[in-house]
Amino acid sequence: MKLHSFFRSSAAYRVRIALAVKGLAYETVAHHLRKEEQRRPEYRALNPQALVPTLEDGGHVLTQSLAIIEYLEEAYPETPRLLPADPAGRAVVRAMSQAIACDIHPLNNLRVLAYMKSAMGQSQEATDVWYRHWIGEGFAALEELAKRNSRGSSHCFGDAVTMADACLVPQMYNARRFQTDLAPYPTLVAISDSLERLPPFAAASPEGQPDAE
Ligand SMILES: N[C@@H](CCC(=O)N[C@@H](CS)C(=O)NCC(=O)O)C(=O)O
Numbered sequence: 145m146k147l148h149s150f151f152r153s154s155a156a157y158r159v160r161i162a163l164a165v166k167g168l169a170y171e172t173v174a175h176h177l178r179k180e181e182q183r184r185p186e187y188r189a190l191n192p193q194a195l196v197p198t199l200e201d202g203g204h205v206l207t208q209s210l211a212i213i214e215y216l217e218e219a220y221p222e223t224p225r226l227l228p229a230d231p232a233g234r235a236v237v238r239a240m241s242q243a244i245a246c247d248i249h250p251l252n253n254l255r256v257l258a259y260m261k262s263a264m265g266q267s268q269e270a271t272d273v274w275y276r277h278w279i280g281e282g283f284a285a286l287e288e289l290a291k292r293n294s295r296g297s298s299h300c301f302g303d304a305v306t307m308a309d310a311c312l313v314p315q316m317y318n319a320r321r322f323q324t325d326l327a328p329y330p331t332l333v334a335i336s337d338s339l340e341r342l343p344p345f346a347a348a349s350p351e352g353q354p355d356a357e
Contacts, residue, residue, distance in 0.1 A: 145170035148190065148198040150177045151353035154249060154314035155209040156197040160353075161310040162213045164344035166223035170199075174355035177254055195253075210238075210245050213307050226307045237301050240289055240308035244315045248282035252318070276324045283319070286312075287329045297331055298338040305339070313339050317350065 147163065147170045149156035163170055175181040175196055182194050191198040191207045199206045201219070206212045217226055227234045250256070252275050260266040260274065286300075293301045300308035316336040319326060326333050339345050350356060 146173050146200040147171070148173045148175055148187070148196050148200075149353070149355075150175055150182075150196050151350045151356045153177065153196045154318050155195070155245070157314035157317065157348060157350065158209045158245070158307075158310045159197045159199065159212050160348035161313065161345055162216055162226055162307070164347045165226065165305055165310070166216055166220055168216065168220060168223065172354050174353075176355070210241055210307070210311075213310065217307075224305070226305065226310065228302065228304075228306065233301065236289075236293055237306045237308045240286060240293070240300050241311045243282055243286055243289070244308075244311040248278055248315060249318075251278040272322060275322045276319075279315070279319045279322070279324045280328075282315075283324075283326075283329045283332055287331050290331045290335060294331065294335060297334040300335055305342070305344075309335070309339050312336055313345055 145163075145168060147156065147159060149160065149172050151174070175184075175187060177196070181187070182191075182196055187198075188194050190200075190205055193207060195207070197207075197209055197212060199212045199215070201215075204215075206215055213226060216223075227237055257271050257275070260271050261268070266274075290297075290300050295303040299305060300312055312332065313336050316326075316332065340349070346352065
């Protein structure tokens, strides 16, 4: 398996967590996003969106982090599960994952921030305010969902690692990187702190990647 990644990409970080939890070995192919290596024609041929991650597995070329995680779940059913067994539980975990991957993250992606600065003439300060605003909106709702669904404040849902946890930790990393005030989200902070101590999450961290700076 090959994972096209960038150490600081939170979408790639989600997939790295899923691979590590499942114990699946892979090779990292790094694309430096600030150097726009993801826009090279060779990479676009693999992923027409020119975004990381992309997973290559046995002739399959897969894009979109949540789709990749669901693929791993189905293609490697003997590995630890990241979705609960019951349909309602699966729907809740998918909803929490999507609250991050579909509602927070796309508003704060590198290309969105770059567009705000270059085409819309916004300052770095204004884009930082924007960044923190959308994390705050999303985390406020997730805090409530986590309070309802976590058992013991160590996982987003129940008491086992799920796809929602693989989404929360990278988003928390971004929130901290942009100095977001996390005081209103004590449940999310407690869950993320506890998850970050687990070996698969530590192995997937940006600092542990071969392309880390
Ligand atoms: N929805 C996609 C988002 C992927 C994405 O936005 N990746 C970012 C890094 S976190 C990227 O490649 N950005 C490059 C760019 O904005 O040019 C997923 O979940 O995989």
